[in-house]
Amino acid sequence: MxxxxxxxxxxxxxxxxxxxxxxxxxxxxxxxxxxxxxxxxxxxxxxxxxxxxxxxxxxxxxxxxxxxxxxxxxxxxxxxxxxxxxxxxxxxxxxxxxxxxxxxxxxxxxxxxxxxxxxxxxxxxxxxxxxxxxxxxxxxxxxxxxxxxxxxxxxxxxxxxxxxxxxxxxxxxxxxxxxxxxSAEDFALSHPGGTLGRRLLTRVRDIMRQGAALPVVAAGTSITDALTEMSAKGMGMAIVVDAQRHPVGIFTDGDLRRLIERHGDIRPLTVENGMSAHPRSVGPATLAIEAATLMDAGRLNQMLVIDRDGLLLGALHMHDLLAAKVI
Incomplete structure (x- = not known):
């Protein structure tokens, strides 16, 4: 040898x-x-x-x-x-x-x-x-x-x-x-099962949470009731809407912590006392990877999905993007 x-x-x-x-x-x-x-x-x-x-x-x-x-x-x-x-x-x-x-x-x-x-x-x-x-x-x-x-x-x-x-x-x-x-989109169409296909073909509407899965509360809802909705839906937030279902804010786990630091007893308070107004949102036809980029840039875990009239359609959580293997 x-x-x-x-x-x-x-x-x-x-x-x-x-x-x-x-x-x-x-x-x-x-x-x-x-x-x-x-x-x-x-x-x-x-x-x-x-x-x-x-x-x-x-x-x-x-x-x-x-x-x-x-x-x-x-x-x-x-x-x-x-x-x-x-x-x-x-x-x-x-x-x-x-x-x-x-x-x-x-x-x-x-x-x-x-x-x-x-x-x-x-x-x-x-x-x-x-x-x-x-x-x-x-x-x-x-x-x-x-x-x-x-x-x-x-x-x-x-x-x-x-x-x-x-x-x-x-x-x-x-x-x-x-x-x-x-184009890259054409390439994705012939590779729908791959990572690139998922990134270039998956739209927000394909993976957003909607309907009964959304943690929605009306303006004026008490913090305690909002927490009940948040715990039930598991998105780490409650979406605050007006009577026409336009989002006016979101109340997150982070908002809760900050509210407790400021007030201690939060039982008398409503979601308006701690919510973040003008929440970030995207349209349903937005590519999921673009939504992920916006969320990452804004250090957001959640993002709302609205239609052209500003009405609430759904919401995304970073976990949804991970589960869909978009990121």
């Missing part, structure tokens, strides 16, 4: 690998030309889907590029090069575009896909490391991912070449994203 390398040698190996891959990306950056812009334009004009295909390590990269395109506003799917020639080509339609990845550009399966796509009139963009390959020469457009060496010391394992393919695929996806004017 070989001896374990010294830590310095292991670190040197990592630096060498990263150096080779960085150099490959720098060369790729310098090599980009008008074909890149034409490829993005062709993708933007596609009425169907971008069908990304490849084999082996290029196939793994193709799958990731398809996922990136799809999540950033460009309809895309992955088609395995080998499975394609055994039936999966049936997923290809005349409205689609093929993005074929192959380092050598000589894989027979991809050449078969190219032949079928041409017969269907489907545009083909090839991404290869060999501009003279059959795939590159017969595609509508070619994106050159040539590398002078792999990071593998044997110069065999796809490393720098797959890094170049992945980075170029990201560049294509981002260029399409920018051309579409794809």
């Amino acid at each position: 070989n001896d374990i390398q010294a830590p310095a040698d292991i670190l040197a190996s990592a630096h060498r690998t990263l150096g080779i891959e960085i150099a490959a990306l720098q060369a790729l950056d310098q090599r980009l030309d008008g074909d890149f812009g034409r490829a993005v334009t062709l993708i933007m004009q596609c009425a169907g889907r971008v069908v990304v295909t490849g084999l082996g390590k290029s196939g793994h990269i193709a799958r990731k590029i398809a996922a990136t395109l799809a999540s950033t506003g460009t309809p895309a799917l992955f088609m395995h090069g080998a499975e394609a020639v055994h039936g999966d080509l049936g997923m290809l339609t005349a409205q689609d575009l093929v993005l074929a990845l192959s380092h050598s550009g000589a894989g027979q399966e991809l050449l078969t896909i190219l032949s079928v796509a041409k017969r269907m009139g489907v545009p083909i963009i090839a991404m290869t490391g060999n501009p003279q390959s059959e795939l590159a020469r017969n595609a509508d457009l070619h994106l050159n991912t040539h590398v002078t060496q792999e990071a593998c010391p044997l110069n065999l394992a796809p490393t720098a070449s797959t890094t170049a393919m992945l980075a170029l695929g990201d560049a294509v996806a981002v260029a399409c994203l920018e051309a579409r004017g794809f």
Whole structure:
């Protein structure tokens, strides 16, 4: 069994690998030309889907590029090069575009896909490391991912070449994203189950407390009765409203402590003696994350929700935002 390398040698190996891959990306950056812009334009004009295909390590990269395109506003799917020639080509339609990845550009399966796509009139963009390959020469457009060496010391394992393919695929996806004017809200719509989706899709109305869950008291209510309502509803406050249900103040646990410090015996007092007038509020359509930002900036644990006429609709507690995983 070989001896374990010294830590310095292991670190040197990592630096060498990263150096080779960085150099490959720098060369790729310098090599980009008008074909890149034409490829993005062709993708933007596609009425169907971008069908990304490849084999082996290029196939793994193709799958990731398809996922990136799809999540950033460009309809895309992955088609395995080998499975394609055994039936999966049936997923290809005349409205689609093929993005074929192959380092050598000589894989027979991809050449078969190219032949079928041409017969269907489907545009083909090839991404290869060999501009003279059959795939590159017969595609509508070619994106050159040539590398002078792999990071593998044997110069065999796809490393720098797959890094170049992945980075170029990201560049294509981002260029399409920018051309579409794809926004963070659009991204959230395709990621509704993730943290970003919750932050950008959850509105105050989705998580606010309302109806019988609200701790509401009328102006003139005694402090003791207000405390009963506060304890029953568990929001650490009572919302003081007028006869038309316009909020005129809130009475919080903090207000109670300050009132006791000033007066001692609070039994003769009403909520007006200790409430905070002009409570902060938001509308029901406000993003929950925006409400959380306002509450954090104001060091508030609660915030009211009102309609356009200033009528009480609901209330938020910081715990509600935590429970909804908005923050």
